[in-house]
Amino acid sequence: NRAFNEMYIAAKKRLDNKSPIDIANKAGIVFCEETSTLKVKSLDRTVELIYPSYEYKQKLDDWYVLILLHYLDMADGTPVSNQAVNFGELKDGLIRGVKFEKTMELELNRFLVNKEPEQVINVCKSLGAEIIKSKFDLCAVFPLFPNYPITLNVWFADDEFEAVGKMLVDKSADNYLTIEDAVLVGEFMLRCISKRYNELYGTL
Structure with a gap:
């Protein structure tokens, strides 16, 4: 649509004349000089962008x-802190981030209804997530981008309580994306999880 096209063109323009080696170093990705390609490890795949057009196959x-x-464009090389925070704790996140958190928790809780824990764990692993030991029944860390992990914490249903889930970002997230983009990331991850479940286990 028009709005997307305008943002897409503007995003590519901001990357004009930026060194691909500098981009790669700050974003934690690989620049292959032989093919003039930026390679980004993202979830369960590697995305390749042709430099300097940023076209993709x-x-x-x-x-x-x-x-x-x-x-x-925004990556500045700040190390991942491994400290997960709420979207509302990000810069300018008090309104947009908090609003998304409420929507996200409702969507996650709806997704978790009647799901077997093993199914949810398999979905996370299939998307490249690392399962971390924690106080939660499930703590999965998704490598959306090399320096932009997304954490999913889940309490599965038991005899007394329904399943609940929460998504978080790393404390360093502001060094890589705006709050508007962080919300888009959250929405994208919700779609990915739901879509992958459908692929593995059938329609919700």
Whole structure:
């Protein structure tokens, strides 16, 4: 649509004349000089962008591409803190981030209804997530981008309580994406999880 196209063109323009080696170093990705390609490990795959056009051959979600370009533009090389925080704790997240958190928790709780724990764990692993030992029944860390992990914490249902889930970002997230992009990331991850479940276990 028009709004997306305008943002896409603007995102590519901001990357004009930026050194691909500098981009790669700050974003934690690989620049292959022989093929003039930026290679980004993302979830369960490697995305390749041709430099300097930033064109791609794979079939990718439009908004995912926009987020990726913004990530490459904003990345400053800040190390991942491994400290997960709420979206509302990000810069300018008090309104947009908190609002998304409420929507996200409702969507996650709806997704978790009647799901077997093993199914949810398999979905996370199939998307490249690392399962971390924690106080939660499930703590999965998704490598959306090399320096932009997304954490999913889940309490599965028992005899007394329904299953609940929560998604978080790393404390360093502001060094890589704006709050608007962070919300798009959250929405994208919700779609990915639901879609992968459908692929593995059938329609919800």
